[in-house]
Amino acid sequence: MRALAVSPGPSFPRPLLIAVPAGFPSPAEDFIEGQLDLNTYLVKNKIATFYVRVSGESMLPDIHPKDILVVDRSLNARDLSVVIALVDGELVCKRLRLDAGGAALVADNPSFPKPEAPTASLEIWGVVTAVIHRV
Amino acid sequence: MTLLALVDGNNFYVSVERVFNPKLIGKPVVVLSSNDGNVVARSDEAKALGVAMGEPFHELKARQKQHPIIWLSSNFTLYGDLSARMHAISASYAKAIEVYSIDEAFLDVEGGQDPVADGRALRFQTKQWCGLPVSVGIAETKTLAKVANRIAKKVPHHQGVYWLQPGPERERILETMELEDVWGIASGLGRRLQGLGIKNPKQLRDSDPLLIQRHLGVVGQRIVYELRGESCLSLDVVPHQRKTLCVSRTFGTATFHQRDLIEAVAAFTSRAAEKLRHEGLVASRIQVFMHNSRFRLAEAPIMHGGAAALPQPTSCTTELLGYATAIVRAVFREKVRYTSAGVMLLELSPANEAGQLSLTDQRDRSRDAGVMSLLDQVNARWKGALMPAAMGFDRRWTPRAENRSPRWTTSWSEIPIVK
Numbered sequence: 166m167r168a169l170a171v172s173p174g175p176s177f178p179r180p181l182l183i184a185v186p187a188g189f190p191s192p193a194e195d196f197i198e199g200q201l202d203l204n205t206y207l208v209k210n211k212i213a214t215f216y217v218r219v220s221g222e223s224m225l226p227d228i229h230p231k232d233i234l235v236v237d238r239s240l241n242a243r244d245l246s247v248v249i250a251l252v253d254g255e256l257v258c259k260r261l262r263l264d265a266g267g268a269a270l271v272a273d274n275p276s277f278p279k280p281e282a283p284t285a286s287l288e289i290w291g292v293v294t295a296v297i298h299r300v
Numbered sequence: 301m302t303l304l305a306l307v308d309g310n311n312f313y314v315s316v317e318r319v320f321n322p323k324l325i326g327k328p329v330v331v332l333s334s335n336d337g338n339v340v341a342r343s344d345e346a347k348a349l350g351v352a353m354g355e356p357f358h359e360l361k362a363r364q365k366q367h368p369i370i371w372l373s374s375n376f377t378l379y380g381d382l383s384a385r386m387h388a389i390s391a392s393y394a395k396a397i398e399v400y401s402i403d404e405a406f407l408d409v410e411g412g413q414d415p416v417a418d419g420r421a422l423r424f425q426t427k428q429w430c431g432l433p434v435s436v437g438i439a440e441t442k443t444l445a446k447v448a449n450r451i452a453k454k455v456p457h458h459q460g461v462y463w464l465q466p467g468p469e470r471e472r473i474l475e476t477m478e479l480e481d482v483w484g485i486a487s488g489l490g491r492r493l494q495g496l497g498i499k500n501p502k503q504l505r506d507s508d509p510l511l512i513q514r515h516l517g518v519v520g521q522r523i524v525y526e527l528r529g530e531s532c533l534s535l536d537v538v539p540h541q542r543k544t545l546c547v548s549r550t551f552g553t554a555t556f557h558q559r560d561l562i563e564a565v566a567a568f569t570s571r572a573a574e575k576l577r578h579e580g581l582v583a584s585r586i587q588v589f590m591h592n593s594r595f596r597l598a599e600a601p602i603m604h605g606g607a608a609a610l611p612q613p614t615s616c617t618t619e620l621l622g623y624a625t626a627i628v629r630a631v632f633r634e635k636v637r638y639t640s641a642g643v644m645l646l647e648l649s650p651a652n653e654a655g656q657l658s659l660t661d662q663r664d665r666s667r668d669a670g671v672m673s674l675l676d677q678v679n680a681r682w683k684g685a686l687m688p689a690a691m692g693f694d695r696r697w698t699p700r701a702e703n704r705s706p707r708w709t710t711s712w713s714e715i716p717i718v719k
Contacts, residue, residue, distance in 0.1 A: 210429075212385045212389060212430070213385075213429035213430070215708075215709060215715075216709075216712075217715055217716045217717070217718045218715050218717050218718070219717075220718065221719045223719065233712075233715070234718070238428060238429050239425075239428065251322050254322045254323035255322070255719065256322065256716055256717075256718045256719075257719045258718045258719070290431075
């Protein structure tokens, strides 16, 4: 199929698109698979997915200030998950450490202070599944 | 036997705000109606302080002297997004769903093995995925599901899910409820029932339906049957075709000027036409109305308005604008302090069923359709990029929203910041 644009003339007040059902079919026709869509690649559960923006350097080197994080609230956080947690009424991004002693939120950046002793409970807001970083 | 579940978001607008602003958790918080007029949502803490639903903003401000109460302007972009997510989760638990309002949906849960367990799972999932607390009320009819939902909310040990099954507990609940707590019974109806010697929902249920119909009409009779567990209000799975479409606003600032009114009415007309096209409808009649303040007793209430029949059913913004602005010019009066205006489109019908063409029609309808389709495509991509010049740029009519939260989920520049 080809599309022809007919230039406007006195009998055509507007350009018209005319489909011409002739000519050779494209050899690629049977192989067209649709374009790649980052949404389907990065978002597994649309209903539970939210986006947040990073402000600090606590998760360097992987996560930079101004990066956008894809957060899936339907996932259960495990040991070593990067999570969004609720700390003193604020949303923070940290790595979750879980062991027999309890749970702790740890910064990836070695220059940040070590966490306090693990606590019995933490409020997890969501699990980070991807980092969108502009270069 | 049918079985319905009513899923209702607890203090919905406040709960949505708390998902993205956890500092609001545990504090008295209210959300105000558009233009920061009245309280439309209250946190439990605000309810405990006695803040009433519908309380005007100035009364709320007076309370601040005794207790600090956090107030927020409504953020419908945000509430709409979270509402869609919440209803999508509910739908996955139902054979069919009727989205009844932004924060309520009726679910067909007939045939489930354990409706209460399913309700708990739905509740847990909605809390985890969206951060929203919901209550689930289960029963055979919508009216009884509403009762069940009320119990689910009020009695803590049900943990947000309650199945109002036939039996002694149901009898006791219906006996101890107020009539006005039943869905569809306003205070007027309640008083008339009291006059008939009917004091509680149980007595209403056991009344003669014909007697109730004689005094209260079919609406009252329907409530009797619904309370008996006989479903009269079926699930509305297919949305009704709307018959009218109204866009109206209270202005952020009152005005004496015709220009402001024309700009406001142009904006409302443009929005109404856009909604009309989105729903695939055309209108045959347009009505415009303008009010002065209804809350200032010193001024006599004034409503200026007019209507026009359209030569052809239409959804074309520019055509509708011509009529709307002409009506404003015709009905506008000097020295009136206008505080609100609105546009109503009436006699709606599906665009593809539009009647025969009129020979006297002056407009190039196919050109209109092309321009409108382009307009909608551009605005879908860049919201509000193209607008009719008649709307002006001052936007003095823009409703007040002095304390609105960011559009946390729909604008890249406003997503939450994490440390």
